[in-house]
Amino acid sequence: MISNTLRFDPRQLRRTVLEMAYCGATVHIGCALSIVDILAVLYRNHLRYPANKPDAEGRDYLVLSKGHGVMAQYACMRELGWLDDAAIRGYFSDGTDLKGLSDSRVPGLEVTSGSLGHGFSVGVGLALAAKRLGTGQKTFAIVGDGEINEGPIWEGALFAAHHRLRDFMIIVDENGFQAMGTTSEVLALDSLERKLGAFGFEAVSVDGHDEAALDAAIAALGRSASPAPKAIVARTVKGKGVAFMENDNRWHYTRLTEDTYRQALACLDGDVA
């Protein structure tokens, strides 16, 4: 089982995200920061990894379909001891393994994603397999609200509902932005809770930065008697935790300088998360 002694402190996880982004001179910072609290709650209270092994048989499946947020998952994997400090600080160095998008060859990452709309369906397949084998494994798929433009998401939603994959949960990181603008500017989504509900999911919306609320929602859906697949629409803030990055889509593309890295860390430390 997962060690419940680990804290997965969101502030510390965000520090790791910034550290990686600075060391690797990478982009995609805002979309990593928006899912930190979701990942913290999942790893701390919900995901089971027998013997704390990332590839243990019988583990629950965490599928990061929005592969762009992978730095937040690396941060959790550091806390789990699956990644060492050298891997974090050597991010993007020649010949290293941690890529800028989720890659299934890294133990702890279940899918290769980043081309959007892939991981979700793989997660549906994992959930179907678990159901058929009767293992009781849970599958969580984190999907971006921009990503949800992709057709296969909706194909997979039909499929998950049709096959009554009750242990499958989609968590939408609804940060309101996609690559080129807000979701309402680019391709309006309206209510994802209603849309997913209409597709046969038991769906709730929750503040994606309120750990207690997230935890309660995941737990409540887990206890549900309904055979329907589950959905959490997590209302989040792109760039959450660093005031000057919040809701500023430039931090999908901008790299940290020594100055902005220092400012970002200061922002985090002043944050009363």
Next chain:
Amino acid sequence: MRAAFSKGLADIARADPRVVLLTGDHGYALFDEFRRACPDQYINAGVAEQNMIGVAAGMARAGFRPYVYGLSAFIPIRVLEQIKIDLAHDRLPVVLIGDGAGFVYSHLGTSHQSTEDIAAARALPNLDVFSPADRHELARCLELSRQVSTTTYLRIGKADCGDVHPGPVAARPGELLRVRQGGGDLVFLATGSMVRTALDIAARAYPEASVWSAPFLKPIEAARVLDIAHGARAVVCMEEHSIYGGFGSLVSELVSEHAPVRVLRIGVADRFSHHCGTYDYLLREHGLDAEAVAARIGRFLTRA
């Protein structure tokens, strides 16, 4: 050939409970035996091929052995990126079956015809490509599919061309099979439906030609190809597929580097079908009927 397919697949599922068959709402009567024998191993994933590949990937990751069925215009073409990222990237043991390859759906037009699938599939790392010519080769391909250690594309074209082998074949993966021993130094290499055509042409017009069938396009025994090409006066490659990137290209790539010989690529000349008609009509439209191919071979050899 379709009966062999239907039975072969059901046998595989009966023997291995990890096997599941996913179809994208295709194969109407084809799976009757399978559904009778192994109803729990049959999943109609709906008209949603992209998700179907992802589901197959997830199930394979969890220990299942999925077979995914569709028309070759969709599996692999429509879902090429899912095959690349969800399956081949990790060598997941999923068998993709693309039925109706080439001009089988001759009356339905471009959307249901596929003459680019070998080229696309060959370029993906970790993806094996099988292309059987008759029921015996198909049975062998299915047999081998039970042990594959990577993602495999099984291309099935026109299914009623007749046998090219007198009985079951025990081919190694990658092996080319001689289906006709000629007395001379002319070599016909063919795959899929065109093996039958190659035999017919040899019997009718080029008795000196040896004819080889290639049921495995990737991996293929390169040394064998070179051995066959070595000393040949000319090699004629035949396929119901584009001349770009398919079997003729593959042979050309090998021999141009290691055993130069003149190669004639018989295939689809980089264009879509213009008209509607029977399968035989479309072969004529594309110059792939036995008469047109024989004439081209004649001109090619005269130019030598």
